[in-house]
Amino acid sequence: MPTPSVTSKALGILAAFTVQQPRLTLSEIGRRAGLPLTTAHRLVGELTEWGALERDEAGRYRIGLRLWEVASLAPRGLGLRERALPFLEDLYEVTHENVQLAVRDGHEAVYVERITGRHAVNILSRVGGRLPLHATGVGQVLLAYAPPEFQDEVLAQPLKAFTKETVTDPRRLRAILAEVRRTGIAVCDRLVDPDSLSVAAPIFDPDGAQGVIAALSVVVRSDGADRLSLSPAVRAAARGISRTR
Template identity: 55%
Template sequence: MAEERRSVLRRALHILDTCKEAQGGLSLSEISRRSGVPLTTTHRIVTELHQWGGLERDDFGDYRIGLRLWEVAALAPRSVGLQRIALPFMQDLFEATHRGVHLAVREKDEVVFVERFVSPETASERPRVGGRYPMHATAVGLVLLAHAPAELQEEVIGGPLRSYTSRTCSNPRELRQVLAQIRRSGYAISDRQINPAYASLAAPIHNPDNTVVAALSLIVPHTESHTPNLAYLVQASARGISNALGARRRRTRPRTPSAIRKGR
C-alpha cells in the first residue's frame, strides 16, 4: 500500500513537471503522452490537482500550473527573506543600468532563479522566475559553483558539460580555472554562453556566517560585458544584500573584468 501511494505521488509530481516545462496549456492526452502516465491515471491525478488548485484549466480546456503552487512555493524560507531583502537593491541596480537584474539560488546541481527585473529588450528572454539552468554556463551558476562544496564541484566538472553556444565553457580543465578565478576576483562573467547576443555578470551574496547563499546578476548586450563599472555595480549591490542579511564585512579588492579570461 505504501509503495502504491509513493507511485501515485511520483506520477503526480511527474505530471506537474510536465506542465511546468510546457510553454502553454496542455490537454489531458498531451499530459499523458509527455509524462508517460496512462491516460486514465492522468485523468484522475489531474482532476485532483485541479480541485486542489495545483493546476488551472483555461477556456480551451487545457491545463497549466495553478496559483496554489505559487502560494506554497512563496513560503520557501530560502527565497522569502532573501527576496524581500534583495528587492530594493535589485531595483536600484535596474534603475541605474536599465538592464535585466536576476537573483538566483542553488538547488542541488542546478541554478533556480527566484526574482528578476527585466529590461524591454530581454523581457521575453530567459531566465524566468522558477526556471532551472545549468551551473557551468550562467554567471550566477558559475558564482554558486565556485563556492559550492568540493564534491559538488567535482560532480559538475565531471560532466557532461552541455554546450549551448560555441562559447560555452565545456572543458573541465578550463572550468576549474574559471572557478578559481571567480573565487579570487569576487565575480563572474558569462559571455554569450547561453545566448549569443547577451552576457551576464554575477557576484555572490553571503549570509551571516559568510556562506554564499545566492548570486546576483546583470544581463547586458555582449558588447558591454567587460565594462568595469558594471562589474563594480553588481558587486556593490551583492555586498549590500549580504550586509542586509547580516553577513560580516569582507575586505575584498575588486578586480576589473579584464582580469577574467575573455569569453567566460
C-alpha cells in the same frame, strides 16, 4: 520494480508541464506522465479541485495559481527575495539592464527574482526557471564557492554547450572558477546566449554559517558592454544584500 505511489504519479503530472508546453490536454498529460488515461483523469481532477491545475475554455490544463502560492513560501526564496529586492531595484535604476537573483539547487541555478528593462537584451532565464551552473554568471559564482567535492561532481558530468563560447572543458572551467574566487566576480560573455554578457557576484549568509547562499547578476548586450563599470555596481549590490538580515 515497485509500483509508483499516488504521490509520485501526481508529481509526474505536474512535471509534465514545461516552459515549451505550459498547456496540455488530458491525453497529453497522461502520455507525458506515463499514466493510463483513467488514472490521469482522476488525479488531474483532484489537482484541479485543489488549485494545483487550472482548466481553460479550450479544455487544456495549466499550472494553477495555488501551486505558485505554495511555492512562493519556500524559505530560501521568500526571505532572500525580500532582503534583496531593494538592492535589485537600485541596481536596475543604475543600469536599466536585466538584474537577476539565483540560488543553487542540485547542478542548476534557480532564478528566484528578476527585473527586466524594456529595452534590455532578451535573456533565457525566468523566475522559477533553471539553467546549468557552468554556463551562466550566477551559476559560475555558485559553483565557484561550492564545496570541492560538489565541483568535482558537476565537472565529471557532460557539460552542455549553448553557444560556441560555452566552456565545456573541465580543466578550463576549473581555472575560471579559481579566478571567480580570487576576484569575487564572474564575467560570462555569450556563454548561454550569443548576444548577452553577464556580470555576477556572490551573496553571503549574513551570519557567516552557510557561506555563499545566492548570486546576483546584471545581464547586458554583449556588443559594447562595459564590464569594468558594471563590476563595482554588482559587487556593491551583492555586498549590501549580504549584510542585510
